[in-house]
Amino acid sequence: MNGKVLILNQDYTPMAICSVHRAFLLVFLDKAELVESDQEFKLRTVNQSFERPTVIKINRYINVPFRGVVLSRQNLFRRDNNQCQYCGSEQDLTLDHLIPRSKGGRSMWNNLVTACKKCNAKKGDKSLDQVGMSLKKAPYRPTYVMFLRNSMGEMRKEWQAYLKTNKVA
Known part of the structure; x- marks a missing residue:
């Protein structure tokens, strides 16, 4: 069960990224709802086949304090x-x-x-x-969603609609 899954809050704001195993358990235990799944691969047991999650939404709204990116x-x-x-x-x-x-x-x-x-x-x-030097691009303060998106390297196509942001200067 390799792979990553995007976790959305109840209002569809991105919260975190987790493993397929954890995401499946959240959906199976009715703590989250399956929003997007991998159409190519399924999770299989001896008797059953389940959709492999790529995006899930938590059923209960979680109040997340402001998440800034630490200057490091x-x-x-x-x-x-x-x-x-x-x-x-x-x-x-x-x-x-x-x-x-x-x-x-x-x-x-x-x-x-x-x-x-x-x-x-x-x-x-x-x-x-x-x-007499110039910058290739102007420095900016990144948002948490940008770092979430960029930390994954190659982003799954199912995530793009949920991780759209603009740079915050």
Whole structure:
């Protein structure tokens, strides 16, 4: 029973991702409802065949407190696809403050980017304009749904309707 299943709250907002085994148990015990299933594969016992869940909806609304993405080195690298935002390199990555800390820049989503050591040293404690460098894409604060979507790598087609979001700056 390999695979992942998207769990939706009662109002169809994405909550989490779980294993097929856990999702099947939630549906079997009437704690969740099957929303989407895999049409190619079934779950089989000796006597029965069951639909293999890909998206389930919890029957009872669960109040989930605000889920922000924690600002961490790993999450910044993930947001920037493990690439230097100046040259595109994937080697010797570090973090760079767009407005240097020595000039009052803070450690925030909109001020931090992934940079290789070479580009970070070239920029130093200067602004992008002073050095003549530019970013491949502007930094932004990701949403929880974006991280949920991006953490899975290849997203199942059944999930796309439930995980649509825009970037939040």
